[in-house]
Each structure stands twice: as C-alpha cells, then as structure tokens.
Amino acid sequence: MSTSGTAGQPFDRAGRDERFMRLAIALGERNLGLTWPNPSVGSVVVDESGDAPVIMAQGATQPGGRPHAERVALAAAGERARGATLYVSLEPCATRSSRDDGPSCTDLIVAAGIGRLVVSVADPSPHAAGQGLERFERSGIPMTAGCLADEGARLHRGHITRVSKGRPAVTVKLARSTEGLAGSRHGPRLMLTGEIANAKVHVMRAHADAIMVGVGTVLADDPLLNVRLPGLESRSPVRIVVDSNLRTPPTSRVVTGAREIPTWIVASVTAPVDAEKALTAHGVEVMRVSADETGRASLPEALQLLGARGITQVFCEGGPDLADALAKADLVDELVLVTGRSVRGQGDVPALGLSLQDRMDHLDLWAEEQIGPDLFMFWERP
Ligand SMILES: NC(=O)C1=CN([C@@H]2O[C@H](COP(=O)(O)OP(=O)(O)OC[C@H]3O[C@@H](n4cnc5c(N)ncnc54)[C@H](OP(=O)(O)O)[C@@H]3O)[C@@H](O)[C@H]2O)C=CC1
Ligand SMILES: Nc1c(N[C@@H]2O[C@H](COP(=O)(O)O)[C@@H](O)[C@H]2O)[nH]c(=O)[nH]c1=O
Ligand SMILES: [Zn+2]
Structure with missing residues (x-):
C-alpha cells in the first residue's frame, strides 16, 4: 500500500x-x-x-x-x-x-x-x-x-434515536415572517417563503419517513402534505395528523387521498367512535393514545407508537401550537426555522411559543443557508 x-x-x-x-x-x-x-x-x-x-x-x-x-x-x-x-x-x-x-x-x-x-x-x-x-x-x-x-x-x-429512545427523531420546521409570524388565524393562508425554499422543503419531506401536523393546520390550510417535485412524487412519506378529538374533516385532502398516500391520525382514547368510522372509510388509520394533563393526545405516547411502527424520522410541519407542545415535552431533536422575505398576506400567529423559545437555548445552531430570498437556520440537540 x-x-x-x-x-x-x-x-x-x-x-x-x-x-x-x-x-x-x-x-x-x-x-x-x-x-x-x-x-x-x-x-x-x-x-x-x-x-x-x-x-x-x-x-x-x-x-x-x-x-x-x-x-x-x-x-x-x-x-x-x-x-x-x-x-x-x-x-x-x-x-x-x-x-x-x-x-x-x-x-x-x-x-x-x-x-x-x-x-x-x-x-x-x-x-x-x-x-x-x-x-x-x-x-x-x-x-x-x-x-x-x-x-x-x-x-x-x-x-439512532429510535434504537436508543424507542421513538423517531423529530425535526420541527417552521416558517416565519421577518416579524416572527407563522400564520393567520382569521385571514387567508399566509405565504411566507419563495419557490426555491419550497422546493428545498419538498426534498426534506422526501427524506423523512413521515410528515406530521396538528389538526389546526388541517382545518386552516387543508394541506396535501405530499412531495410535489417533478420525479420525486413517489417519495411522499406517511402523513400523520395529531387530532385528539378527531375533528379532521372527512372531506379534507389528507383524508380523501389516504388510499394513495397513507394517512395516520393520532387521537386520544376518548375521541368519538363515529368520527373514527367516517375517517377509516376513506382508508385512514386511526391510532389511539392517552390524553395528557391538558386533555390532548399524549405526544410522548404518539411518538413511541410511531417508533413501534418503524418510523425513524418525523418531519413536523404543523403550526406553532404543535411545535410548542413538542418542545415542552422535550421531543424536538432538530429545529429548522425558515425566515421568509417575500411574505404575502397578514399574519397574527407568532411562530415561536414560550416552550420552543426556551428549548432553543438547549439546541445548537449548526448551519445557516440562504435559499433565494429566504434564510434557513438549523438547530440540533447537542
Ligand atoms: N408557518 C408555518 O410553518 C406553519 C404555519 N401554520 C399556520 O398555523 C396556523 C395553525 O396553527 P396551529 O393551530 O398551531 O396548528 P397545529 O398544526 O399546531 O395544530 C394544533 C392542534 O393540534 C392538536 N393537538 C393534538 N394533540 C396535541 C398536543 N399534545 N399538543 C398540542 N396540540 C395538539 C390540537 O387540537 P386538538 O386539541 O383538537 O387535538 C391543536 O389545536 C394556521 O394559520 C396555519 O396556516 C401551519 C403550519 C406551518
Ligand atoms: N441498513 C443497514 C444496517 N442496518 C442495521 O442492521 C440491523 C439488522 O437489519 P435487518 O437484518 O435487515 O433487519 C438493523 O436493525 C440496523 O441496526 N446495517 C448495515 O450494516 N448496513 C445497512 O445498510
Ligand atoms: Zn448489515
């Protein structure tokens, strides 16, 4: 040699x-x-x-x-x-x-x-x-x-997270305006990021095993949560909605398309059985977990369940509410904050809740990337 x-x-x-x-x-x-x-x-x-x-x-x-x-x-x-x-x-x-x-x-x-x-x-x-x-x-x-x-x-x-903790790793991605707003409770959907940033997010989706949102995002935006990059359409991961009381409308797009791309809804044990039937009729799988002290579906239990199903990496594209609840339960392994510079619409929902702000002090900022007009910042658990 x-x-x-x-x-x-x-x-x-x-x-x-x-x-x-x-x-x-x-x-x-x-x-x-x-x-x-x-x-x-x-x-x-x-x-x-x-x-x-x-x-x-x-x-x-x-x-x-x-x-x-x-x-x-x-x-x-x-x-x-x-x-x-x-x-x-x-x-x-x-x-x-x-x-x-x-x-x-x-x-x-x-x-x-x-x-x-x-x-x-x-x-x-x-x-x-x-x-x-x-x-x-x-x-x-x-x-x-x-x-x-x-x-x-x-x-x-x-x-490594699944083997050592029994749950998938969680990446929380949140887009915000330069004023720190992530959405609009009352007006039309706030568009925060440009085309190139959106394409990058679709690549990140394709590299995850599952995309997760809270029911708040389904009700506000009726998202598709699939990969829409040319040539990568077949790489859409499992879609997961955390929805304690099964409020997800059977007419929403994640439900009506559940036979093409799997949709799993995590509900609490007390959610109505009739609502479950209306969703499973479309091919949705409903999973039940305990309610936490606030009456919502327990996130630690939900993630253990996903780990048991073989999911190793969850990409959370839910709103500020779910992101903050994940942070509160110390379930954020990676945070991707995208600051959009081409905002269309009026926002009124702050992106970073108190728990997430607090958790960020315990995460390391390891990369920043300018994508078109938008700035991606990556934090990770040390
Ligand atoms: N800028 C961005 O990156 C994004 C912005 N948005 C915007 O955010 C807004 C929606 O916000 P938001 O309501 O926060 O959406 P979320 O996706 O965070 O959904 C929140 C809902 O998830 C359900 N949930 C179930 N279990 C839990 C739990 N343990 N902890 C917390 N929530 C739980 C709750 O409903 P229940 O109690 O009934 O279960 C809760 O209301 C919209 O304006 C949307 O456009 C949405 C996604 C990304
Ligand atoms: N994918 C992968 C590995 N995966 C590791 O091998 C373990 C057993 O895999 P299996 O027998 O297929 O169920 C699996 O739990 C994981 O720890 N190992 C490797 O040498 N190379 C690979 O490419
Ligand atoms: Zn091997």
Whole structure:
C-alpha cells in the first residue's frame, strides 16, 4: 500500500478518509425516507494500492431496508474488494433480524477480504453495538471509527434515536415572517417563503419517513402534505395528523387521498367512535393514545407508537401550537426555522411559543443557508 502522497505531498490519510466518507454519507442520504425501519446507510469500496485511490464500487441500503449498503457495494466490487478499504456511514451489522436474508455485513466484509474499514458512527442496535469489532480484530482488519462523526450522526439521527429512545427523531420546521409570524388565524393562508425554499422543503419531506401536523393546520390550510417535485412524487412519506378529538374533516385532502398516500391520525382514547368510522372509510388509520394533563393526545405516547411502527424520522410541519407542545415535552431533536422575505398576506400567529423559545437555548445552531430570498437556520440537540 502506498504511503506517499502525489507529487511529493505528505500523505494525508485523515483527509482522504473524510473525502470518501463524505461520498458514503451522500449515498446514504439519497435513500433516506425509503428504508425505514432500517437506517439508510452508504458504503464505498476504494482500492488504495496504487499511487492514487480508485473507487471500485458504492452502495446504499435499498428501499424497504434491504439489502444493506455493504452488501450492495461488496457485490458490485466482487474480487476487487480483496485488500481494498471499505467506507461505511454506520457500524456494520454483526447479526441479522431474519435468518432468510443472508449473512451479516460483518461476515460479508471478512469473507470479501477487505483490508481496512472506516466507519463514521456506531450503531447502538442489538444487531451491532460493537459485536463486529472483535471479529474484525481477529481477522486482522484495522478499523478507524468516528470519521465525519457529526455528519454520520445527522444522517443516522432517526435510526439512532429510535434504537436508543424507542421513538423517531423529530425535526420541527417552521416558517416565519421577518416579524416572527407563522400564520393567520382569521385571514387567508399566509405565504411566507419563495419557490426555491419550497422546493428545498419538498426534498426534506422526501427524506423523512413521515410528515406530521396538528389538526389546526388541517382545518386552516387543508394541506396535501405530499412531495410535489417533478420525479420525486413517489417519495411522499406517511402523513400523520395529531387530532385528539378527531375533528379532521372527512372531506379534507389528507383524508380523501389516504388510499394513495397513507394517512395516520393520532387521537386520544376518548375521541368519538363515529368520527373514527367516517375517517377509516376513506382508508385512514386511526391510532389511539392517552390524553395528557391538558386533555390532548399524549405526544410522548404518539411518538413511541410511531417508533413501534418503524418510523425513524418525523418531519413536523404543523403550526406553532404543535411545535410548542413538542418542545415542552422535550421531543424536538432538530429545529429548522425558515425566515421568509417575500411574505404575502397578514399574519397574527407568532411562530415561536414560550416552550420552543426556551428549548432553543438547549439546541445548537449548526448551519445557516440562504435559499433565494429566504434564510434557513438549523438547530440540533447537542
Ligand atoms: N408557518 C408555518 O410553518 C406553519 C404555519 N401554520 C399556520 O398555523 C396556523 C395553525 O396553527 P396551529 O393551530 O398551531 O396548528 P397545529 O398544526 O399546531 O395544530 C394544533 C392542534 O393540534 C392538536 N393537538 C393534538 N394533540 C396535541 C398536543 N399534545 N399538543 C398540542 N396540540 C395538539 C390540537 O387540537 P386538538 O386539541 O383538537 O387535538 C391543536 O389545536 C394556521 O394559520 C396555519 O396556516 C401551519 C403550519 C406551518
Ligand atoms: N441498513 C443497514 C444496517 N442496518 C442495521 O442492521 C440491523 C439488522 O437489519 P435487518 O437484518 O435487515 O433487519 C438493523 O436493525 C440496523 O441496526 N446495517 C448495515 O450494516 N448496513 C445497512 O445498510
Ligand atoms: Zn448489515
């Protein structure tokens, strides 16, 4: 294996590792939203034996969660994987959840004769959790862990949260005017952001397993909550409405279209049975949870239920009320605030409630992005 860099430059192994890990993470990002209940992992096989590294193969977890990324990449590399370096965004699995789906990625990596392994983040799943490390050591495969750990943790936030907390990760997205207003209780719908920002939000929708709103948003806006980017229409995630008393109108678009895109409504145990029947007649699934101390559907219970159904990442596009209730229950893992500079309409609902303002002090602002006239700000749980 070459230890010298090109043209007499000192060899920068960490820099090279980051470069290929960035590619592995980008591959994983592509299939986000398609692989639940499994994580969307990315993997790259690189031949480092010559003067310059050569990408032999790449892979990502396939829709439905299988085959795993390493299996895709190793199958594509074939014999060329022998002695090569494997980059993978998540610690490879050491056992499988089903006997019918072939060996674990750890077994595949050892059998393929991989010479070196580079991993971004650990997988806390009982199918991984360090079990493969000893086998790699015994097989003489050196491993570097923690390469681009922040980016890897972001990619796998949903999976890691579901495995460690039993619930999906929650991203709350709120748009606001420069005056801090998010909507209008009485007037027509407030349009806050421009076309490019809206397209970006649709990509974020496509990368989530589910989009969630409160019934307030359904009543005010009758939203479709689907992905409307050309070519990505099939990537609309499950739609979830939190609606304690089943006030969602059977004529609303999330209900009438429930056979095309699944709509799940989370209600409290006391919501009327007749209302449930009117909604399920359209193909909506109604889930019941306890009422909290305010009489509303319990959000911690709702999220545990979604975790049990395999949802790893929820994108909340509800209004300020639901966003604030999520913050109060400490259920906000990521906050995306979009400040719109091309506001059309008059607003009267403040975007940030007191609990969300308070929670923001405990989140880290990690990125800002100007998209057309609008500003995206990203906060995350440290
Ligand atoms: N700028 C933006 O990003 C957005 C703005 N909007 C705007 O916001 C306004 C609607 O606001 P809002 O009413 O806040 O909409 P929400 O989507 O936040 O819905 C709120 C409703 O969710 C229901 N809910 C169920 N369980 C809970 C719970 N545990 N905690 C809190 N709420 C719960 C409540 O109704 P119940 O008690 O009956 O269950 C509550 O009234 C509209 O003007 C709309 O246009 C909407 C979305 C995004
Ligand atoms: N998607 C993915 C992994 N997913 C991990 O493997 C576990 C078992 O998956 P399964 O047997 O398919 O149910 C799953 O719970 C998760 O921890 N692992 C990987 O090595 N690479 C991958 O691409
Ligand atoms: Zn695997």
